[in-house]
Amino acid sequence: AADTTHKIGELAQKLLDLYETDKKERAEEKKSDSARSSKEAGKSGAQNSDKPKSGKHKDLQLIEVIEDTPLDISRKFKQLAVKSAEKFSTEHKRPAIVLANESAARIKDTLRSSSPESTNLFRQKALGLTQGLRRGLESLVQTRSMQNLGNGRNGRRLDFGNLNKLSTWDMHIFRSPILFKSKRTIVHILLDRSGSMTKDDAQMAKIAAYALLVTLDRIPQTKAQLSAFPAIDRDTGRITVVPLGEKPRTFASIIQGLSTFGFTPFVTAMEEVRSVLATQQADKKIVLVITDGIFSEADSEVEKLRASFDKDGIKTGAIGIRAEGNLPMFFGKNFECVESLSRLPGAVFSLAKKLMLEDCAA
Incomplete structure (x- = not known):
C-alpha cells in the first residue's frame, strides 16, 4: 500500500539522517582532537586511529545493504536501526528495540521479493482450491431477488388468473419472464499475520486468503478486498x-511475502474495516476473518464490537487456522476451523450455510 511505503520511507530517511549526523559529529570530534598539543594529539591519534575505519566500515555496510538481497536488507537494516533508534525512541515514547524490530519487519514486508518459481507454486496451491470454494462462496454472496415484471400483451404462456381482463379489452394476459437480480456484494477479507501465528499457520492463511480472492473475483456482482493486521504501528490496526x-x-507475491510479527489488534482492525465498508455502496456486505483466534484486547471490548456490526447489518464469519481460540466470543457459531488446506472448501461451504440460515432466521 502507498501509505505503508510512505511511512517506511520516512522512517528509513530518519535513520539515515541520524547516521549522517553521527558521522559529522565524529568528524568534528576528530578535528578538535587534532588541534590539541602534539603530545595529546599523538595520544588522541592513537586512540582514534580506528575512527576513520569505523566511518568507512559504515559506508561499506550501507553500500552492502543496497547490493544485498531483500531478505538481507531486513536483517542489516535492523542492525542499523538498533543503533539509531535509541536517539529518537523518546519522540515515539516507545523502546528503541521495539522500533528497530518493527521497522525491520516493515522493510521485510515491503521489499521481500519471491522468486517466480516460488510465487507460481504459491499461486498453484491456491488455484487448486478455487473449484471447491466456488460452490460455498456463491451460496454465500450470490443471493438473488426475484422480480415479477407483470403481464404483457404477448408471450408464450397465458396467465389464466388474469383472463377476466379480456372483458375490458385489456390484452395484458400473457406471463412476462421473471427477472432474477443478483445483489451487489462486497466481501472484505481480514488476514491475521500476528506473532502468534506459526510459520506454517501463516502460510496456510495466506494461501487461503489468495484462493478466496481469486474465487470471489470470478463471481458476478461481487467485489473483494484484502487487509492484514497488525499494521505498521499501534496507531493503525490494519x-x-x-x-x-x-x-x-498481481498481488500474489505481495501476499506471499507478508511476514508475522507483533500483537493482535483484532478490535482496532475490525473497527477500521467497519468504517471502510460504511463508505462503500453494496446490497450486501460480508467480513471474512482468517485467524488463529488469539486476540490482544480484553474480552469486553470484543463483545462490544459485535453490537456495532449487527447494527450496520454487516455479516461476519471466520476461518480458524487449526484452533478456534476466542472466535466464539465474537462470531458465535459463524466460524469453521481448518487443520489443512484441503479442508478449506468444506469449511467455507459450512460457514456459508450458517450465515444463510442466520439470514433466513432474521
Whole structure:
C-alpha cells in the first residue's frame, strides 16, 4: 500500500539522517582532537586511529545493504536501526528495540521479493482450491431477488388468473419472464499475520486468503478486498493489501511475502474495516476473518464490537487456522476451523450455510 511505503520511507530517511549526523559529529570530534598539543594529539591519534575505519566500515555496510538481497536488507537494516533508534525512541515514547524490530519487519514486508518459481507454486496451491470454494462462496454472496415484471400483451404462456381482463379489452394476459437480480456484494477479507501465528499457520492463511480472492473475483456482482493486521504501528490496526475490486493475480507475491510479527489488534482492525465498508455502496456486505483466534484486547471490548456490526447489518464469519481460540466470543457459531488446506472448501461451504440460515432466521 502507498501509505505503508510512505511511512517506511520516512522512517528509513530518519535513520539515515541520524547516521549522517553521527558521522559529522565524529568528524568534528576528530578535528578538535587534532588541534590539541602534539603530545595529546599523538595520544588522541592513537586512540582514534580506528575512527576513520569505523566511518568507512559504515559506508561499506550501507553500500552492502543496497547490493544485498531483500531478505538481507531486513536483517542489516535492523542492525542499523538498533543503533539509531535509541536517539529518537523518546519522540515515539516507545523502546528503541521495539522500533528497530518493527521497522525491520516493515522493510521485510515491503521489499521481500519471491522468486517466480516460488510465487507460481504459491499461486498453484491456491488455484487448486478455487473449484471447491466456488460452490460455498456463491451460496454465500450470490443471493438473488426475484422480480415479477407483470403481464404483457404477448408471450408464450397465458396467465389464466388474469383472463377476466379480456372483458375490458385489456390484452395484458400473457406471463412476462421473471427477472432474477443478483445483489451487489462486497466481501472484505481480514488476514491475521500476528506473532502468534506459526510459520506454517501463516502460510496456510495466506494461501487461503489468495484462493478466496481469486474465487470471489470470478463471481458476478461481487467485489473483494484484502487487509492484514497488525499494521505498521499501534496507531493503525490494519493495512490494505489488495484494494477493492483489484485483480488478485498481481498481488500474489505481495501476499506471499507478508511476514508475522507483533500483537493482535483484532478490535482496532475490525473497527477500521467497519468504517471502510460504511463508505462503500453494496446490497450486501460480508467480513471474512482468517485467524488463529488469539486476540490482544480484553474480552469486553470484543463483545462490544459485535453490537456495532449487527447494527450496520454487516455479516461476519471466520476461518480458524487449526484452533478456534476466542472466535466464539465474537462470531458465535459463524466460524469453521481448518487443520489443512484441503479442508478449506468444506469449511467455507459450512460457514456459508450458517450465515444463510442466520439470514433466513432474521
